[in-house]
Amino acid sequence: MAGSGTAHLRPQDEALLSVEELRVDFKTATGTVQAVSGISFDIRRGETLGIVGESGCGKSTAGRAILRLGQVSGGRVRFEGTDLLGVPHKQLTRLRRRLQMIFQDPVGSLNPRRPVRRLVVEGLAATGVSARERDKRARTVLDSVGLDYDRFADRLPRQLSGGQAQRVAIARALAVNPELLVCDEAVSALDVSVQAQIINLIEDIKAEFDLTVVFIAHDLGVVRTISDRVMVMYLGKICEFGEPEAVYASPAHPYTRALLDSVPRPDLDGHFAGPALTGDIPSPLDPPSGCRFRSRCPRAQDLCATEEPQMAATSTGQYVACHFPLTPAET
Ligand SMILES: Nc1ncnc2c1ncn2[C@@H]1O[C@H](COP(=O)(O)OP(=O)(O)O)[C@@H](O)[C@H]1O
Ligand code: SF4
Ligand SMILES: [Mg+2]
Numbered sequence: 001m002a003g004s005g006t007a008h009l010r011p012q013d014e015a016l017l018s019v020e021e022l023r024v025d026f027k028t029a030t031g032t033v034q035a036v037s038g039i040s041f042d043i044r045r046g047e048t049l050g051i052v053g054e055s056g057c058g059k060s061t062a063g064r065a066i067l068r069l070g071q072v073s074g075g076r077v078r079f080e081g082t083d084l085l086g087v088p089h090k091q092l093t094r095l096r097r098r099l100q101m102i103f104q105d106p107v108g109s110l111n112p113r114r115p116v117r118r119l120v121v122e123g124l125a126a127t128g129v130s131a132r133e134r135d136k137r138a139r140t141v142l143d144s145v146g147l148d149y150d151r152f153a154d155r156l157p158r159q160l161s162g163g164q165a166q167r168v169a170i171a172r173a174l175a176v177n178p179e180l181l182v183c184d185e186a187v188s189a190l191d192v193s194v195q196a197q198i199i200n201l202i203e204d205i206k207a208e209f210d211l212t213v214v215f216i217a218h219d220l221g222v223v224r225t226i227s228d229r230v231m232v233m234y235l236g237k238i239c240e241f242g243e244p245e246a247v248y249a250s251p252a253h254p255y256t257r258a259l260l261d262s263v264p265r266p267d268l269d270g271h272f273a274g275p276a277l278t279g280d281i282p283s284p285l286d287p288p289s290g291c292r293f294r295s296r297c298p299r300a301q302d303l304c305a306t307e308e309p310q311m312a313a314t315s316t317g318q319y320v321a322c323h324f325p326l327t328p329a330e331t
Pocket of ligand 3: 059185
């Protein structure tokens with residue numbers, strides 16, 4: 001039965017946002033790119049959901065699609081029960097304010113000619129809030145992200161460091177009082193020490209602003225500490241989904257295992273724990289039949305070419321889409 005394997009991933013009562021069989025296809029001159037190929041999951045109110053996977057696996061496309069900032073080819077996205085794909089334009093504009101996104105390149109995402117004090121409250125301009133109220137709000141949100149108003153209010157984006165610019169981008173998202181914040185590789189371009197500061201900041205404001213967070217990264221290490229649940233994607237599909245305790249300690253999908261092995265480990269003198277992922281990611285124009293990971297999977301068997309694996313629960317509590325998942329004894 002379609003979707004039966006994922007039904008238990010979506011306790012509707014807790015879900016702030018629920019995604020069912022979401023698909024995004026891009027038509028190009030050379031064919032159709034299947035960027036997101038039928039993914040189902042929920043985002044629980046108040047949680048931080050980490051989304052990881054190699055570059056090109058569809059993380060950004062999925063992030064944009066669930067906020068309806070990007071194209072959607074099929075499926076359903078419900079925000080507090082409202083079908084985001086079906087709402088009229090006017091209602092969508094109002095809803096969008098509650099769904100904010102920040103990106104990898106904070107400087108590039110800010111209008112270069114606007115000073116910080118205006119940038120952070122741009123989202124309020126259309127809501128009829130007075131200039132005085134907006135300025136008050138700018139002070140509050142800049143304070144929340146650790147930027148002193150008097151020092152930063154008149155600076156332009158190019159007068160900010162990467163970390164400061166990302167703080168401004170976060171303040172700008174917070175200014176409209178969102179419920180969901182999607183951070184797309186928000187720390188990937190920053191130095192490691194600044195990454196940690198921004199991650200801590202996101203943790204702090206989460207409680208203060210009563211936020212639900214989706215944290216997208218290509219690096220499994222980055223999402224580990226911040227996530228309540230982790231979703232691993234490969235070539236437009238979900239491979240594994242669960243609490244980090246389960247996913248990191250006993251990864252059940254060979255792809256998750258390989259990703260974890262490709263993270264340099266300080267306890268091994270910065271070497272990898274296992275063979276790094278080999279081979280190229282197949283083209284999303286023509287993904288492999290059956291299991292999409294099979295062309296790179298050391299465990300692949302005949303069944304993997306003919307049948308697509310469905311999500312199923314493991315003995316360690318996460319969900320995995322693999323015909324021959326790793327057992328805890330093997331990991
Ligand atoms: N506008 C677009 N037109 C065509 N292909 C696209 C477009 N946006 C993304 N893609 C392709 O879709 C796939 C997923 O991209 P993306 O969501 O950016 O991955 P990720 O964020 O995980 O790196 C990639 O193969 C990418 O090249
Ligand atoms: S279904 Fe087969 S090819 Fe896919 S990850 Fe599992 S073992 Fe590997
Ligand atoms: Mg991306």
